[in-house]
Amino acid sequence: MVTLSEENYLKAIYHLALRNDEKVSTNAIAQKMQTKASSATDMIKKLSEKGLVDYQKYKGVNLTEKGRLSAVSVIRKHRLWEVFLVDKLSFNWDEVHEVAEQLEHIKSEKLTQQLDAFLNYPTKDPHGDPIPDPSGNMPSTEKVLLAKIENHKHCICIGVKDSSAEFLQYLDKHNIALGTEITIVSKESFDESMTLKINKTPLVISKEVSHNLFVKIN
């Protein structure tokens, strides 16, 4: 049995290990969990005890296969519930996270399975993030940051790196959604700002925006 707190830590470790796939530090975990390093150490010991992470004092942690499966199962539920909230209960994409954070811990194989079917086996959540399959495979996506796209190219918005309500509301305000076509009109090297064209409307964005929006080349 994995407790609610343990699930949240496993999820944090999974996400931290994604890019820099070295071992995850105690401090990084504490920061992500909004807690103190000493609390993180305590929890790491419990997870290690239960065989969910590999741990050596002072050396950081790695998820074991068992831990990875547990984390991915929680992420699967989180993203399915997000789809449910948006598709069926008319939530906006900036309103779903907090609720999904609770729903992801509901324990019922049948519930998850039936929810998946009810939603017609979605492959992406409302923020463009992939939904793992029931056996724990996380689909890999070839998404690239808008900041990396060359001048004058066309691309399509397929996801967000930052899914905070503030950023999502900014995108809403400027009519950027998943599937929106974006043209890079110009790039300013001084401050990394960019001028885009969206539905024939020009838009100047800062580097904070271009570094948090995933696109694919059209």
Add this chain to the structure above:
Amino acid sequence: MVTLSEENYLKAIYHLALRNDEKVSTNAIAQKMQTKASSATDMIKKLSEKGLVDYQKYKGVNLTEKGRLSAVSVIRKHRLWEVFLVDKLSFNWDEVHEVAEQLEHIKSEKLTQQLDAFLNYPTKDPHGDPIPDPSGNMPSTEKVLLAKIENHKHCICIGVKDSSAEFLQYLDKHNIALGTEITIVSKESFDESMTLKINKTPLVISKEVSHNLFVKIN
């Protein structure tokens, strides 16, 4: 803020206070919560501290209005989720309780409200129990036990008193569901057994059954 455990205790007290609307004893609470009397006492003190119950040592407890509202809100969510599971995710009525027991604690006004709308504002859960409205009014129902119905009368099944999986599966097996028409063919005074006619098929039931099935006169 009311914790998950506190919510479960409040719900237990609410249900215990229903029929015998005197004060609820510590032992009764402990038994319903599958815990020890000493644990119940501890929790009662916390609830009293928070103004959710009225409590005098050795005299039992009553929900305050604040406590009643909290309990009814949890019951509302429990029953809405049960409807969701049966109507949308094709759960059987004997499979929903355990999952609803978890879902009832999810905290989001918007979620409950949107779920209610999505389900088309149901007034009864899959077991025939009434769903309280958003402001905490529990609809009263004029249901009567099958055991009280006179010989040769017709009635319709509208609910269950015992909603355990075992009883619900017994009803499934004998084709008794909400809305099923039942005719009392005869009553045996010796053991309180009854002979029914359901869809032209005769069925002999024990007093255990007739005392756990709610009907209304046709």
Add this chain to the structure above:
DNA sequence: ATTTATTTTTAGACAAGACTAAAAATTTAT
């Protein structure tokens, strides 16, 4: 009206998860 049985409360302990303060290990800088 006492004695006996039952119910309820207290006292003390434990596990989970978090915190603060201090010690130990590791990393960075000189």
Add this chain to the structure above:
DNA sequence: ATAAATTTTTAGTCTTGTCTAAAAATAAAT
């Protein structure tokens, strides 16, 4: 290579919710 700074772990405490064992109050029986 040492010293300084940072990270990580330990030690000890707290809160929530549970438990057992014992004491106190209430209810039942003689």
